[in-house]
Amino acid sequence: MLIFKTILASAILLLSLVVAMYSTLIERKIAGFFQDRLGPNRAGPWGLLQPLADGIKLFFKEEFMPNTADKFLYILGPSLTMLIACLTSAVIPWGPDIVINGQVFSLQMADVNIGILYIFAIVSIGVYGIMIGGWASNNKYALLGAVRASSQMISYELAMSLSIITIVMMSGSLSMRDIVNQQQGFNWNIWYQPLGFIIFLICAFAETNRSPFDLPECETELVGGYHTEYSSMKLGFYLFSEYINMFISGAVMATLFLGGYHFPFIDKLGLSPNAFAFVSFLVLFAKITFFGFIFMWVRWTLPRFRYDQLMRLGWKALIPLAILNVLITGVVILLNQ
Amino acid sequence: MERTFIPSDYIPIVVQSVVALGFVVITMVLTHFIGGKRKKIHTLRKEENFECGIEVRGNARFPFSVKYFLIAILFVLFDVEIIFFYPWAINFKDFGWNGFLEMLLFLFFLLFGFYYIYKKGALNWEE
Amino acid sequence: MFSNYIFYFLSALALYSSVMVLLSKKPIHSVLYLTLTFFAIGGHYILLNAQFLAIVHIIVYAGAIMVLFLFTVMLLNLNKEERSPKPIWVKAAAILAGIMLGLVLIGVFRGYDLRLIQHPMESQIGLVKELGKILYRDYMLPFEVSSILFLTAMVGAVLLGKKEQI
Numbered sequence: 001m002l003i004f005k006t007i008l009a010s011a012i013l014l015l016s017l018v019v020a021m022y023s024t025l026i027e028r029k030i031a032g033f034f035q036d037r038l039g040p041n042r043a044g045p046w047g048l049l050q051p052l053a054d055g056i057k058l059f060f061k062e063e064f065m066p067n068t069a070d071k072f073l074y075i076l077g078p079s080l081t082m083l084i085a086c087l088t089s090a091v092i093p094w095g096p097d098i099v100i101n102g103q104v105f106s107l108q109m110a111d112v113n114i115g116i117l118y119i120f121a122i123v124s125i126g127v128y129g130i131m132i133g134g135w136a137s138n139n140k141y142a143l144l145g146a147v148r149a150s151s152q153m154i155s156y157e158l159a160m161s162l163s164i165i166t167i168v169m170m171s172g173s174l175s176m177r178d179i180v181n182q183q184q185g186f187n188w189n190i191w192y193q194p195l196g197f198i199i200f201l202i203c204a205f206a207e208t209n210r211s212p213f214d215l216p217e218c219e220t221e222l223v224g225g226y227h228t229e230y231s232s233m234k235l236g237f238y239l240f241s242e243y244i245n246m247f248i249s250g251a252v253m254a255t256l257f258l259g260g261y262h263f264p265f266i267d268k269l270g271l272s273p274n275a276f277a278f279v280s281f282l283v284l285f286a287k288i289t290f291f292g293f294i295f296m297w298v299r300w301t302l303p304r305f306r307y308d309q310l311m312r313l314g315w316k317a318l319i320p321l322a323i324l325n326v327l328i329t330g331v332v333i334l335l336n337q
Numbered sequence: 338m339e340r341t342f343i344p345s346d347y348i349p350i351v352v353q354s355v356v357a358l359g360f361v362v363i364t365m366v367l368t369h370f371i372g373g374k375r376k377k378i379h380t381l382r383k384e385e386n387f388e389c390g391i392e393v394r395g396n397a398r399f400p401f402s403v404k405y406f407l408i409a410i411l412f413v414l415f416d417v418e419i420i421f422f423y424p425w426a427i428n429f430k431d432f433g434w435n436g437f438l439e440m441l442l443f444l445f446f447l448l449f450g451f452y453y454i455y456k457k458g459a460l461n462w463e464e
Numbered sequence: 465m466f467s468n469y470i471f472y473f474l475s476a477l478a479l480y481s482s483v484m485v486l487l488s489k490k491p492i493h494s495v496l497y498l499t500l501t502f503f504a505i506g507g508h509y510i511l512l513n514a515q516f517l518a519i520v521h522i523i524v525y526a527g528a529i530m531v532l533f534l535f536t537v538m539l540l541n542l543n544k545e546e547r548s549p550k551p552i553w554v555k556a557a558a559i560l561a562g563i564m565l566g567l568v569l570i571g572v573f574r575g576y577d578l579r580l581i582q583h584p585m586e587s588q589i590g591l592v593k594e595l596g597k598i599l600y601r602d603y604m605l606p607f608e609v610s611s612i613l614f615l616t617a618m619v620g621a622v623l624l625g626k627k628e629q630i
Contacts, residue, residue, distance in 0.1 A: 151409070158412065341588060402539075403625055
């Protein structure tokens with residue numbers, strides 16, 4: 001069992017890395033499409049080798065460290081960000097059980113009792129990587145970017161955890177597997193919780209520091225934000241973890257609101273367990289891709305918020321709305337009982 | 338349907354942490370050794386902090402706006418209050434109307450506090 | 465037993481990092497060591513199968529309170545290590561207070577019958593569902609009173625943060 005889990009963990013890590021790499025290419029292609037240009041097309045057919053070229057470039061770049069930086073924390077910052085980005089996927093159910101040699105294996109790393117809260121714990125710790133990195137570089141822009149990023153992340157974390165409470169009220173469980181299994185077929189949570197879904201989606205944008213919430217790294221006023229002083233793979237870790245977080249948050253949203261790996265009629269096709277698991281995984285992956293496209297679509301369509309607008313949206317709009325959502329859901333559930 | 342949950346449920350998370358940590362450490366060490374290196378010429382200019390090409394003035398670590406601090410304190414308070422919702426939400430259907438009214442009272446105090454900080458302008462960034 | 469080794473490892477980690485909180489020169493390192501201590505204690509909770517408590521410990525302490533500490537250290541930004549040597553009587557008083565606290569803790573724990581807890585790892589009492597039932601049925605009044613405490617804290621924070629003329 002331990003061997004299977006190790007293989008699964010490595011597979012998930014590899015998958016998120018490859019997806020993150022190719023998200024950068026797809027993002028640039030989509031940006032090209034939106035702006036009526038071609039996008040990268042030199043490295044390989046359709047630019048397919050571009051992510052590899054970028055990765056190799058980052059590996060061979062000179063490492064730079066400002067002489068006033070705190071050396072240990074300067075390295076710790078990006079490492080922590082990457083580590084945390086890789087840990088969130090542990091409670092996501094990637095598909096139904098598979099059978100190898102008569103033994104049943106679960107495609108979920110850990111089905112813990114407190115699944116959703118585990119994700120929140122990891123998200124709340126995500127602030128550290130950015131704050132440590134921004135502070136350690138001893139650069140004014142980096143520090144400003146780090147403080148902005150962390151205020152933004154903690155503010156939106158509140159609305160995010162409030163919007164999930166309604167899901168817990170409906171399902172009566174915090175385990176991700178239970179929540180997925182209650183959304184068989186087309187019985188998805190989004191039909192019952194449209195408001196909660198929209199709040200969660202907005203918060204997911206803010207937590208991943210994606211545009212229109214990319215103030216921590218807004219290049220017009222802060223040069224590069226918290227990673228101004230970073231180069232080589234340390235910079236790569238910061239940029240990469242953003243795409244991994246995008247992928248994982250897509251997976252979390254698909255699991256909580258869009259029924260995870262469930263889709264109508266695929267359980268009636270009469271497939272063998274392993275083929276069924278594979279098709280289910282593809283369904284989940286398609287949902288994640290859909291979210292990835294939304295992330296990119298919004299980035300190349302909407303302008304960036306001002307900081308006061310961002311804080312106003314988080315505190316004065318999303319938190320009251322999420323509380324209202326809890327009340328409405330409570331009354332509706334109780335009236336239907 | 339009652340499942341039992343035991344601490345060993347968490348072993349896979351430890352496994353994943355080890356795998357992720359291994360990846361991070363190996364990449365960091367690898368990029369340190371294969372990354373390009375110049376001869377160590379200790380020009381202070383190069384190792385200075387970036388400040389858009391002008392002379393670096395003072396230290397970046399200076400005290401600034403108390404607003405961020407206030408947001409962090411309010412975040413801690415709200416975070417703890419929201420955590421209280423979870424054990425309630427998971428038992429919501431069992432508690433029925435009684436539990437709902439209990440939580441309504443709690444929510445009333447929370448919203449009262451929220452209204453207070455709203456009115457006091459603690460959430461205003463414009464001034 | 466395997467869980468014994470985990471227990472010793474977590475205890476050693478907790479002790480080491482809490483000692484390092486006191487010994488590190490830079491305040492920001494102290495904050496990070498304190499976070500590590502909280503993680504070790506979270507691990508202990510998981511060993512006792514108090515899963516909800518463990519995750520709340522990490523969300524609230526490591527994810528919220530320590531972020532506040534980090535903000536404080538970063539925003540105050542004590543550039544020079546202004547470690548003015550404290551007068552000898554302050555040190556003596558601190559040591560005395562520490563010893564007294566230690567005595568009180570020893571006195572408290574001697575009273576407990578530690579064999580009372582049997583099979584802590586299989587017990588389902590620390591899971592979120594059981595905890596919710598107890599909290600919202602038996603301990604409803606303290607829970608409601610705590611909301612007033614939160615309200616007070618909010619008012620205090622705003623008053624200190626806004627610094628307006630009265």
